[in-house]
Amino acid sequence: MWRRIVALMRKEFLAILKDKKSRIVLIGPPIIQLLVFGYAATYDLNQVPFAVYNEDQGGASRDLLAKLRLSPTFHEVAIVTHDAEIAPLIDSKQALLLIHLGPDFSRNLDQGIPAPLQVIVDGRNSNTAMIALNYIQSIVDAFNREWTVSQGLRRPRAQLVVRSWFNPNLESRWFIVPGIVGLLTLVVTMLVTALSVAREREQGTFDQLLVTPMRPFEIVLGKALPGFIIGFAEATVIMIVAVSWFRIPLLGNLVTLYTGLFLFLLSAIGVGLMISSVAVTQQQGLLGAFLFLVPSIILSGFTTPIANMPKVVQYITYVNPLRYFMVILREVFLQGSPFSSLLSQFWPMALIGIINLSLAGWLFRHRMH
Amino acid sequence: MSETSQSLPPPPVRFGVLMRMNGLIRKEFLQILRDPSSIAIAFLMPFFLLLLFGYGVSLDAEHVPVALVVEAPGPETASLAGSFMASRYFSPTVYSRMSEAIAAMNERRADAIVHLRSDFGRMIYSSAGAPIQVIIQGSDANTGRLISGYIEGTVQVWLAQLARLKGQSLQALVDMRPRIWFNSEVRSQNFLVPGLIAVIMTLIGALLTSMVVAREWERGTMEALAVTPVTMTEILLGKLIPYFILGMGGMTLAVSMAYFLFEVPLRGSLWLLIATSALFLLVALGMGLLISIIARNQFVAGQVAIIVTFLPAFILSGFIFDIASMPAPVQVITHLIAARYYVAILQTIFLAGDIWSVIVPNTMALFVMAVFFLGVSRRKALKRLD
Structure with missing residues (x-):
């Protein structure tokens, strides 16, 4: 039995790797994508272009603007002197935001009247707009704190001492890069498995395979194992780059991480072979892979937290293997979570994998055309 | 009027072009109808993905x-x-x-x-x-x-x-009053949905064409075509036109969903939206065509289409991550992503209006890319047997 499986595996590897173009496709893009996306996928803003419209002559406005100009997050691109100049700057995206201080800004502040600081921000990407406003708010808060102290004002006071665990400088990259490991591993595994049966169906060799003494179980194994080997290799290379190039801390142990990877590959390959055995043509296989890949990436918590989604959509995410692997990757990398605390993430992937692989094996026999 | 009536009838060669094109396009449509996956790509995918994104993706944390x-x-x-x-x-x-x-x-x-x-x-x-x-x-x-x-x-x-x-007067402090232009109620759907149309159309355009030419090579029908009088330009146009029509159908569906279902305001003009969308679709189809001409087999063409379309359009188009905050070398790479220009155009036309200072440079960039992809496809597609 094993000889037959090994023979099928060899044939699969040859099918995947014999063509130089398809070898390149499996090795080059994941590494390039990791490097590019690792730098690109961040919510942290820097060099935000802003313009200033200051009608105030006082010292307070100068102090506040100085704080803004010194911040590495912001980059001053223009000084505005008339209302009419504001719209073209924002419309053409030359400035993301404009700070407007009215003529009475410093006088109000000195006389104990609240001084409004108008901030106009381009909301075409409202997430970026809100992040930029948060940065400005924290600069204003710092200014207000210093002002309260320097004027000797009395009011109930509290200092927030904020510490962030697991990611002390709140760097997006620490969160995104382990996520990319899961993302690229999924893409590569789907590429290897989702077209494999469909291709043989289209070429007619699958019928030949079915009349050999191989049982469906053995065919599933022979088709799945190359996916496992390639998936393990890819994930390992990507994780090495994440740790050595991006300097993402890997606090947990490798046994936990690779248990997660094994179960994730099991479920991803299961889905891939399922799609492949339902598809009649390669185009359908590709379409199926896409229809699975795109939502599973979107609904994995990779870019937007699952907790923010509506309840119904949250329930849908429970059938998505990538959802569980994302938690495992991030917890093992950043928090060093022990094996036992991740059991709740392990078993759903195992279940998804076993169900899909069994279905795929069943479909091999029963879907003849 | 009198001039046209006096002019000579078109030479028979021109007639032949129309007839051959007609035949090629009919053949392609028949193929599309026989394997419904192209129709699924053009209509089912935008519907399903927009629904998922529109309702599922939010960056606003609550509770x-x-x-x-x-x-x-x-x-x-x-x-x-x-x-x-x-x-x-x-x-x-x-x-x-x-x-x-x-x-x-x-x-x-x-x-x-x-x-x-x-x-x-x-x-x-x-x-x-x-x-x-x-x-x-x-x-x-x-x-x-x-x-x-x-x-x-x-x-x-x-x-x-x-x-x-406690009866203490409130001190005079700086009071920040933000005004968010173009999206004052800060609905993340308003910018996510137009951005998503760009991501989805990249996928669809490339998927529609990437497999079709590769399929002809693989099945040997390209060689059958090669011995007929059809020129390569005619073959490529015969592929492009049916999928362009299909793609515009999908595009119309996506834009209608954005406007009617997700209630994204459309502040710019509809004709500009249609014109720039058609141009972008040409870029996406051209990219797919080029992939399939170079790859020559469906397996590789499919893999390349998955790799170069979805993830780059998702991460590097500025649709969710801010391009200006990326490191300079990565910003340079984003210029190669067609979706980047289309995202800027869509977000502007939907939310801000016809702002020419944004639309003109981005449309120019799309035009250059369309010429590049279609031109290179034409050059690479030679009638040769190997």
């Missing part, structure tokens, strides 16, 4: 589970806890010991800890002020920063209320 540690309950801690309870951003749980809160955080039951020590009620009125220890679950940096901002805001508002209650 964040917060562990509130109150060591010595008193009127001040009760009123601060009340502020947290009332906020739609938090769903707080009160603990009396720090160790319980830490356990909750480790078990993913809390995303932040707010620690009020036993001397909180007294220190709050002292000149030094009361320290409030805040611990954020920072793995997800974006959410972590958001939560930290919410907590800071809640505490500041509560302090101001307390000052008012």
